[in-house]
Amino acid sequence: MHAIAAVALAVFLAVTGVMHFLLPGYFRMLVPAWLRRERLLVAxxxxxxxxxxxxxxxPWSRLAGGWAAAILITCYQVSHVDALRRARPDRPRLLERPAGAVARLVVNVLYIAWAVAVARSAA
Structure with missing residues (x-):
């Protein structure tokens, strides 16, 4: 089961990473404006x-990869907290409304837990 969780996380990360290049506009939209350099950050x-x-x-780098994934995904919390701060109920997009912003935050915490679980199982 641990190997399945690790492979699934690896595929998830790789596919999401590639999507940054295939759909950069979507990912730039997630970068808080105050961070600037959206193109560079997305790439x-x-x-x-x-x-x-x-x-x-x-397998031999899974421990380091799991912890690196947890740290990387934790860094994304900045974007999700910023989205929650700016969320308004009258926004047209669900992710810009309070419920959507909270969902983003919660899902991201679950991704962090997934990465930590993979790292711990590799130890």
């Missing part, structure tokens, strides 16, 4: 996700 995080996914996939 850098996309490439990092692919690399970290590779680390998680390979």
């Amino acid at each position: 850098a995080t996309g490439a990092t996700e692919v690399v970290v996914g590779g680390l998680v996939l390979v």
Whole structure:
């Protein structure tokens, strides 16, 4: 079961990383405006996700990859907290409303827990 969770996390990270390059507009939209350099951040995080996914996939680097994934995904909490701060009930997109912003935050915490579980099982 641990190997399945690790491979699933690796694939999730790699696919999400590639999607940063295929749909950069969507990912730029998630970057808080005050961070600036949306294009650079989207490209850098996309490439990092692919690399970290590779680390998680390979058994001998899974421990480091799992912890790297947890740290990387934790960094994304900045975006989700910012979205919650800016959320308004009258916004047209669900992710810009309070319920959607809370859902983003909660799902991201579950991703962090997933990465930590993979790292711990690799130890």
